[in-house]
Amino acid sequence: MQEKFNGIVAITDDFAKQHLNDEYAQLLRFATAALCRKKPSPLAKGREKTWACGITHAIGMVNFLFDPSQDPHISAKEIYQWFGVNPSTGQSKSKQVRDTLDMHQMDPDWCLSSKLDDNPMTWMISVDGFILDARFTPREIQEVAYTQGLIPYIPDNGESEYIGDKQASPHHEKAVNPSPNALYVLDVFLIDGPITEEFIAENSVVSRTIEIKGSNTLEDLHKIIFKAFDRQEEHMYEFQVGGSGPQDPNARRYCLKQAFSSSGLTQTPTGDVSSTSIASLGLSIDEAFGYWFDFGDDWWHQINVTNIVDKAQSGKYPRITKRVGASPPQYADFE
Template sequence: MARAKKSEDVPKAMQEKFARIVALTDKFAQQHLNAEYAEFIRFATAALCRKRPSPLLSGTEKTWACGITHAIGMVNFLFDASQDPHIRATDLYESFGVSASTGQAKSKLVRDTLKMHQMDPDWCLPSQLDDNPMAWMISVNGYIIDARSAPREFQEIAHAKGLIPYVPGDDRSKTAAPAIATIPKKKAAAPAPTSPKALLVLEAFILDGPITEAFAKKNPTISRTIEIKASNTLEDLHKILFKAFGREEEHLYEFQVGGRGPHDSNARRYGLKQAFSDPDDELAGDVSTTTLGELGLTEDESFGYWFDFGDDWWHQIDVLSITEDAPSGKYPKIAKRVGANPPQYADFD
């Protein structure tokens, strides 16, 4: 599917509403973000203005400004402390004078209306496309592959059809992102550990793997919502994900925290230490002893999960919420399933 073109065009009847909202978002972006964010927030606001009827017709400008900004931030890992620019979700709500519950609700409405999701190629900032695997997925002979590994002739055809943002290796100066003007920020402090009594609600998405095009069309989103205590280990999380996605055979796996998408060298990697004999292949911790609480995760943060180092199933895990004290019950557990379980092994015959 070709990437959607962005525009700030809005119907005449919505121009005043658009202007009032973007006045707030532009000011926020100038203070806390950059020119790229400001532009994409305006694009999203315009897209909502063009809806019939527009959801912006009800509600205050500040709540919509907050919700739209939060939605674009969710796509682009704005709330990940390792990224720049970065802001905490709670600080974003406070800056717009909106409660957390209202800001989260408006953000969800924006994402649902515009069919946004994290790492969404249509709403990914231009400067982040290199590291976004979702921007490079194309179908070849009925199978989904990463266009960056395809022959150049395939890449040129895919680009001509609008399936990928550019041909890897080409000069991008003509379509470069707008100049970025950010306010200098202090280096983020190390994340504080989460109380072992806390309950984390996580949503795990399949980003990439040996999924056929036919299966992907029937299941455009494959996700599982997991409830797990901070005292549970990453190995416990792997086991519940293994069950949630209907896996049949165990393989090596690792979790990647503090990065942006698969293969990010800045991420902290956690795996089975005995499986890594190369001294240069350092892990931040062993999954069997590292707890979720030790990761210092925060709400709206995301981290990666790589299963099977041959077929390469890549997952993104979003932290939906963290509750101080987990209700009584057995954890971890599967709270919700979206989409069918894909076969663990693709049939290439």
Template sequence: MQGKFDAIVGITNDFAKQHLNDEYAQLIRFATAALCRKRPSPLASGKEKTWACGITHAIGMVNFLFDSSQKPHVSAKEIYDWFGVSPSTGQSKSKQVRDILDMRQMDPDWCLPSQLDNNPMAWMISVDGFILDARSVKREIQEEAYARGFIPYIPADGKPSDIDGEQTSPHQSKKQVSPHQNKPVNSSLDALYVLDVFLIDGPITEKFIAKNPVISRTIEIKGSNTLEDLHKIIFKAFERKDEHMYEFQVGGRGPQDPSARRYGLKQAFSSSDFTEAPTGEVSSTLIATLGLSIDDAFGYWFDFGDDWWHQINVTNIAEKAPESKYPKITERVGASPPQYADFD
């Protein structure tokens, strides 16, 4: 789906540059990525410009883009005309997007970050059965609500500086309040990185998901190991049999963030299937050179046909790894899904 994703966001980015802003462009990219991860992905069929129109219209509806008092403001007709689709087609595709992603007006998951303060739905929590505005409750309740991802930030602390400029992908859990949050990057070759690798999408049957709602592996790896080493231990951790193309996406906000640096196999540098060459080759890229810090998250995409998507969370970084053989698997949650599922 990478080609489809690139084609759609290429169109929506152009529209956003002309009529919207970076916030809208990023939110539209997140919605496109979310649709790519659906199985089966609805984007597999249909024209790119039609999907681009529908996704843009859907995000616009959530954020009252069509209200002339808003800035930026674009009418629905202007959207249809720019993308070259009829109003009926644009409305139909927008509804399809909203239904698939469960979008609604003032939806906190799809709200522009700069508008969170003005969105009451972003602050509603349930306390002992009562629906309350989190901004009016005690701080300890706010801290728990924030840690569990129910509110965007703790009001008394003020809005974090990165909320307006950057945003996490909708439906991605907010970070726990952590004393390690601002810990500097450790670039030592002797450092020990503890990574939680979550399987977040792939060709898995509903029956398997019901039995294994969470599938993750904890891996310990040294700064002197390479991304190729990380791939091999993940491959082993999920008990896969056949090798395929893969890449790591580092420095963004998780999997499928177009702003992330991509690291792939050597053949990816000359393959016509890629719109641009990766940042680096996995066999020569050391973990220590990635600039990782605690609480970072990055993506791992395995098999560009079946699209196994993983999110890798950096849970700890020790200054020096104990004597042992690395990388190694230290914990498994959930069974490993078969590499080739039988959906019959």
């Protein structure tokens, strides 16, 4: 496969030199090499330029290359045009690449190294059924996660700081003004669910920016997320916030009381969403927490706290301030 590798990489290197950067070029080489090592290799058949297009599109989807807010960025249409490949063919090859390498959006294995620190999927681990950010867990859990290959390195070389029974990291600010009058700015990313490949190809990023007051409840947050993603039918849901496991006082799971008994979960919830205020969560700027909607179809969301303002301006809250990407249908038709 050496000749095929050299041919494809020559094309992707040229594209990266014109439109991307050296970091992208190297990642494209890694992906091409990984495909060459497969037995049998899918690259054995097909035009080099077509495969180069598919590999570039696949890596671009993982790293949100099509999002204008990213640097560098380029549209999928421009990729197809540069490689001289029909869009349907380019999408098909991209899907084949992603399926072969088990590649998905925000995949830590195929994320640009410069984006690893800010990629929430890099650090999200499951501890006794809780989805946690490894950067905020005790050192012993970080070491286990690293040994098992779940995180790329131990955050901050073990220099994280403990404050009381909470852990803080130099990359994250401490809790800011837990006042009911504070304004929380949240970016809600859809990271997994029953979504078709066609939808993913057209919507590389699906997120909503929400402003909510500290006095609002988690039930209010659920309702505005429900509205933001244009959902039509209610289901059970749950928020997962911080901690290192169910025995850790910082490991908190919030849901409807009836949702807990219906989900089959065995851990006692920390609180009811209807009576838990946003301010009471002790959130910090740059902290992330999870939102799980529909215990059957399993729509998973990552919620990032991008800002906390001391006092909200007058107005109606919560509210949606930004939409990126189309909302996938609540019940996708895969037939």
